[in-house]
Amino acid sequence: MKIKTAIFDLDGTLLDTLGDLADSVNAALQRHGFPPATEEQVRERVGNGVRMLVARCLPQDAEDALIDACLDDFRTVYDRRMMNRTQPYEGILRVLKTLKKEGVAVGVLSNKYDLAAKGLVRHYFGDLCQITCGEKPDVPRKPDPSSTLQLLRELGGNPATTLYIGDSSTDMQTAKNAGLTAVGVAWGFRSAESLLEAGADALAHRPSDLLPLFEHGVFNAAAIGSAFTARSFGFTYFPTAQQALPYLAEACRGKTVSLGGSMTLRELGVADALADGSDLHWHWLTPSDYKQDAEVYLTSANALSETGEIVNIDGNCNRVAGTLFGPKRCIFVCGVNKLCDDLTSAIWRVRNVAAPMNAKRLSCKTPCAIDGKCHDCRSADRICSALVVHMAPPKGMEACEIVLIGETLGY
Numbered sequence: 001m002k003i004k005t006a007i008f009d010l011d012g013t014l015l016d017t018l019g020d021l022a023d024s025v026n027a028a029l030q031r032h033g034f035p036p037a038t039e040e041q042v043r044e045r046v047g048n049g050v051r052m053l054v055a056r057c058l059p060q061d062a063e064d065a066l067i068d069a070c071l072d073d074f075r076t077v078y079d080r081r082m083m084n085r086t087q088p089y090e091g092i093l094r095v096l097k098t099l100k101k102e103g104v105a106v107g108v109l110s111n112k113y114d115l116a117a118k119g120l121v122r123h124y125f126g127d128l129c130q131i132t133c134g135e136k137p138d139v140p141r142k143p144d145p146s147s148t149l150q151l152l153r154e155l156g157g158n159p160a161t162t163l164y165i166g167d168s169s170t171d172m173q174t175a176k177n178a179g180l181t182a183v184g185v186a187w188g189f190r191s192a193e194s195l196l197e198a199g200a201d202a203l204a205h206r207p208s209d210l211l212p213l214f215e216h217g218v219f220n221a222a223a224i225g226s227a228f229t230a231r232s233f234g235f236t237y238f239p240t241a242q243q244a245l246p247y248l249a250e251a252c253r254g255k256t257v258s259l260g261g262s263m264t265l266r267e268l269g270v271a272d273a274l275a276d277g278s279d280l281h282w283h284w285l286t287p288s289d290y291k292q293d294a295e296v297y298l299t300s301a302n303a304l305s306e307t308g309e310i311v312n313i314d315g316n317c318n319r320v321a322g323t324l325f326g327p328k329r330c331i332f333v334c335g336v337n338k339l340c341d342d343l344t345s346a347i348w349r350v351r352n353v354a355a356p357m358n359a360k361r362l363s364c365k366t367p368c369a370i371d372g373k374c375h376d377c378r379s380a381d382r383i384c385s386a387l388v389v390h391m392a393p394p395k396g397m398e399a400c401e402i403v404l405i406g407e408t409l410g411y
């Protein structure tokens with residue numbers, strides 16, 4: 001893995017703590033005669049430490065003494081019930097186990113008071129997180145970078161190979177202040193849009209999206225784009241699938257459009273997004289509906305090299321045929337998981353990742369469907385007949401381009 005160190009936020013990133021936070025703050029409010037806050041209100045008010053959460057749930061003119069008294073009650077209740085409803089987000093344990101297996105050093109940095117942060121991490125994650133650092137009286141809170149940099153030193157990390165992962169604009173600012181790459185997670189307490197506005201370098205919509213970022217690093221889209229445009233391919237980068245869909249719909253509006261067999265296009269919901277504005281042909285929707293001379297051909301690629309090549313492997317070969325001759329415009333739509341360092345690793349990927357996963361999906365009786373590795377088999381079910389490398393746009397095409405999306409898509 002390119003990334004050697006990870007610093008995770010806790011609430012809203014590793015753990016869904018909202019229920020226990022809301023129950024505890026409401027117990028404190030009730031004790032002092034104030035109305036409860038809804039979970040949605042608590043969600044909006046977390047992120048800057050529990051004192052701020054309590055203060056935000058009290059009337060605006062609440063004096064410090066009242067805030068402190070409520071805070072004491074909150075802590076008493078929370079220390080008792082903080083594991084009642086709290087759970088790791090689905091998929092987080094798998095990510096942490098993978099990071100441990102790959103030797104990535106993992107730290108947790110929280111604005112929650114230190115005792116609670118350490119207790120929760122120990123209980124839910126055991127030794128999957130090496131160091132946990134919560135709020136302490138003598139250390140400035142996030143987004144001040146002091147505690148982040150201290151934690152980074154203790155983990156033995158290097159800023160160039162570290163990801164800071166969190167769910168709030170405070171986290172994104174903390175990462176920026178510490179000179180780290182900021183990854184926003186959209187499953188927590190804040191929206192994807194607010195994370196991008198706060199400077200997220202990459203977004204993860206589900207925990208499994210994090211692993212390709214550890215594998216490849218948060219890539220430099222501009223540098224990768226230059227490698228493709230130097231070869232005369234078009235190149236556009238979108239951080240999210242949601243941002244890419246309007247671009248694809250506009251490219252296809254009023255046109256005859258053919259789609260190659262592609263899990264990426266299926267996961268994106270491209271057929272639905274184009275349904276009203278295009279004359280759509282897709283053999284995955286209507287058997288035998290191949291159109292090799294469409295105005296626009298949408299497909300994906302099995303691998304993209306950061307040196308500007310597009311690599312595909314195919315069995316029936318209608319999919320690669322559409323990328324070579326016939327359509328006026330070909331658009332390869334790819335998730336960031338398709339990126340490889342160079343042509344050699346891209347070819348390795350199509351044979352040892354993409355083809356075996358497709359063989360498994362299609363229940364092929366091939367050795368790769370069993371062990372996930374290519375054996376250059378002679379099986380009647382062999383899924384690979386042709387391996388095609390685009391080194392430049394085919395001469396007969398008006399345009400040939402890559403739409404790269406900063407998410408994990410397809411195989």
Ligand code: SF4
Pocket residue numbers: 351352355356359366367368369373374375376377378379381382383384
């Ligand atoms: S050649 Fe055979 S073993 Fe190799 S990826 Fe293709 S189907 Fe699998």
